[in-house]
Amino acid sequence: KLAEAGRNAELSTRETLAPYYNVITHNNFYEFGTDKRDPVRNAQEFKTDPWMVEISGEVAKPGNYHLEDILAPHALEDRVYRLRCVEAWSMVIPWLGFPLADLIKRFEPTSKAKYVQFTTLLDKEQMPGQRGFFSTIKWPYVEGLRMDEAMHPLTLMAVGLYGNALPPQNGAPLRLVVPWKYGFKSIKSIVRIHFSETMPATSWNMTAPDEYGFYANVNPEVDHPRWSQATERRLPSSLLTPNIIDTLPFNGYADQVAHLYKGMDLTQWF
Amino acid sequence: MVSVAPMRLFRWWLFFLLLLLPLGMLVEGLLTNDLGADPAKYIVKELGFWALCWLWLTLAVTPLRKFFGWRWLMAYRRMFGLYAFFYAVLHLLAFATFLLGWRWDMLMTELTKRPYIVMGSLALLLLLPLAVTSTQKMQRRLGRRWKKLHLLIYPASLLVLFHFVWQIRSDFFQQLIFAILLAILLGYRLYLKRRS
Numbered sequence: 129k130l131a132e133a134g135r136n137a138e139l140s141t142r143e144t145l146a147p148y149y150n151v152i153t154h155n156n157f158y159e160f161g162t163d164k165r166d167p168v169r170n171a172q173e174f175k176t177d178p179w180m181v182e183i184s185g186e187v188a189k190p191g192n193y194h195l196e197d198i199l200a201p202h203a204l205e206d207r208v209y210r211l212r213c214v215e216a217w218s219m220v221i222p223w224l225g226f227p228l229a230d231l232i233k234r235f236e237p238t239s240k241a242k243y244v245q246f247t248t249l250l251d252k253e254q255m256p257g258q259r260g261f262f263s264t265i266k267w268p269y270v271e272g273l274r275m276d277e278a279m280h281p282l283t284l285m286a287v288g289l290y291g292n293a294l295p296p297q298n299g300a301p302l303r304l305v306v307p308w309k310y311g312f313k314s315i316k317s318i319v320r321i322h323f324s325e326t327m328p329a330t331s332w333n334m335t336a337p338d339e340y341g342f343y344a345n346v347n348p349e350v351d352h353p354r355w356s357q358a359t360e361r362r363l364p365s366s367l368l369t370p371n372i373i374d375t376l377p378f379n380g381y382a383d384q385v386a387h388l389y390k391g392m393d394l395t396q397w398f
Numbered sequence: 399m400v401s402v403a404p405m406r407l408f409r410w411w412l413f414f415l416l417l418l419l420p421l422g423m424l425v426e427g428l429l430t431n432d433l434g435a436d437p438a439k440y441i442v443k444e445l446g447f448w449a450l451c452w453l454w455l456t457l458a459v460t461p462l463r464k465f466f467g468w469r470w471l472m473a474y475r476r477m478f479g480l481y482a483f484f485y486a487v488l489h490l491l492a493f494a495t496f497l498l499g500w501r502w503d504m505l506m507t508e509l510t511k512r513p514y515i516v517m518g519s520l521a522l523l524l525l526l527p528l529a530v531t532s533t534q535k536m537q538r539r540l541g542r543r544w545k546k547l548h549l550l551i552y553p554a555s556l557l558v559l560f561h562f563v564w565q566i567r568s569d570f571f572q573q574l575i576f577a578i579l580l581a582i583l584l585g586y587r588l589y590l591k592r593r594s
Binding site for chain 2: 149150151153154158162164165217260261262263335351354355356358359361363365367368370372
């Protein structure tokens, strides 16, 4: 199915892609270590088959589903998105996936479903980062979206990149990609999708509420308390000419998503 | 029997090369293109880390000498301190060149918006006069004031620790280790002072 995916040109940026090597060796996946190069070193034995996904909460069809059944009805497409990390670097990545909205519709959320929460696998055996004694993150990693954000056509469930299945360090077998939000919202290796009426807890927000908000929309106007978000380093960059570019509101997707936040004070809801 | 001079020469070179090793490995990594997908950040981080290590090593000389009676270690304190300063300068240069591309507007934003960068810069500023007055000539010239001046290493080390701690994302293992080490190194001095 990966091979059949055609590029969605309309939703893809034409900017230069980050080389495959960079995409698979520069990862923030703290379950496999906090250094950027830890995940590629520590995740290679990660078992992604069989893989179960639990659908729960305010839906008509909750249950535990095999990944194959989750993926079966969806045609994959190739989308080139900008990924802007909260640490002020960015990459352009060709993902393979399908709209999260299509997945959500199948499980028929009730009228009470206002938010979606995602959970990463909890497995201390396989994920050395979860065994760490000195981490302030409470495992498993959780992230969330408002229902309208989850249903937005840009919001992608990814199963691959660069035409291949996702490598474990990039969040195999199933990860979220929300291109107008900081990278940490794009949760990896998802085992649970939960629908709720109230705003769910999210990992970085629990770890440092003053630094990471629930929304985490890319916003050059709202700095991280410890660094500026006005610019970013687009990787790959060369040593003598760091590829510094201005960060765009909503990571350049303002036309498509700004209306979701109309009337909201984005300095408060950062 | 080995005479003293070759032994000292051997030790000097041993320390000299040992402390140069991390830089050598960075250069090797750079030449073999083996510093990961973001070499700029990696180099800056590594240089900072080793500057910190060598500063702590410099601070360890006196306690080690007094506790274990290693008087010979004194002869290498200047080298350790200068290495700490050298790595710190490279760290700053790498930051300004590889991460900021010498964009002055960004340098100003970084200095005002990243408090830990202010901490690091201040630490380096405090170490500068120590490096400048590290020669024997200066030591003789300054006499008792030299010792006083070089007390600046204490506030500098605290600034460096803050510089490091302030960057914690989630994992604080390394920071904890260096904080404990610094507490021991400075605490031991206080203990000795109290006792005397």
